[in-house]
Amino acid sequence: xxxxxxxxxxxxxxxxxxxxxxxxxxxxxxxxxxxxxxxxxxxxxxxxxxxxxxxxxxxxxxxxxxxxxxxxxxxxxxxxxxxxxxxxxxxxxxxxxxxxxxxxxxxxxxxxxxxxxxxxxxxxxxxxxxxxxxxxxxxxxxxxxxxxxxxxxxxxxxxxxxxxxxxxxxxxxxxxxxxxxxxxxxxxxxxxxxxxxxxxxxxxxxxxxxxxxx
Ligand SMILES: [Zn+2]
Numbered sequence: 001x002x003x004x005x006x007x008x009x010x011x012x013x014x015x016x017x018x019x020x021x022x023x024x025x026x027x028x029x030x031x032x033x034x035x036x037x038x039x040x041x042x043x044x045x046x047x048x049x050x051x052x053x054x055x056x057x058x059x060x061x062x063x064x065x066x067x068x069x070x071x072x073x074x075x076x077x078x079x080x081x082x083x084x085x086x087x088x089x090x091x092x093x094x095x096x097x098x099x100x101x102x103x104x105x106x107x108x109x110x111x112x113x114x115x116x117x118x119x120x121x122x123x124x125x126x127x128x129x130x131x132x133x134x135x136x137x138x139x140x141x142x143x144x145x146x147x148x149x150x151x152x153x154x155x156x157x158x159x160x161x162x163x164x165x166x167x168x169x170x171x172x173x174x175x176x177x178x179x180x181x182x183x184x185x186x187x188x189x190x191x192x193x194x195x196x197x198x199x200x201x202x203x204x205x206x207x208x209x210x211x212x213x214x
Pocket of ligand 1: 004043044045046047079081082083084139194
């Protein structure tokens with residue numbers, strides 16, 4: 001999870017749809033603006049591109065029983081269907097980090113260790129950060145159902161290959177510190193818009209490569 005700069009202007013359809021009985025919060029302009037603002041990746045697992053994008057309500061509306069949350073632009077997030085489903089649990093309903101307001105990188109350290117995701121919470125008293133860490137771990141590591149296990153494994157495999165690319169570029173850089181192509185590749189992997197950037201950036205910070213983070 002990385003910080004996202006949300007467009008300050010809400011897509012026009014939200015106001016119109018909110019006045020209808022069963023209005024839609026996922027009109028074309030909403031999806032397009034979310035895709036752009038969220039770098040076309042799921043804000044929870046950071047898979048990119050998202051094959052099955054969903055409009056995720058950070059604070060749940062409980063089948064529209066809390067109507068003010070349904071069309072609130074600041075409550076709409078871009079996610080994959082797997083993360084949207086995993087998050088639909090009582091454990092998370094008090095809210096995870098709002099990555100458009102708070103910088104998740106200041107609150108969490110994301111790691112991949114032996115085919116499992118581990119999320120370290122930097123402040124033990126931060127309930128939102130704790131819930132976010134549990135959610136991210138669950139979206140990757142859960143084996144509670146066959147479908148979840150498979151979706152988690154797909155993400156773990158993609159994350160592993162991204163991390164392998166990072167490790168190999170860093171290794172090459174050790175021996176060739178002035179190689180421009182390698183430096184460009186590293187900056188690309190560590191760009192906020194890249195897939196799993198929350199993980200690659202955490203690794204770079206923990207291992208003294210902040211210089212490549214822009
Ligand atoms: Zn996801």
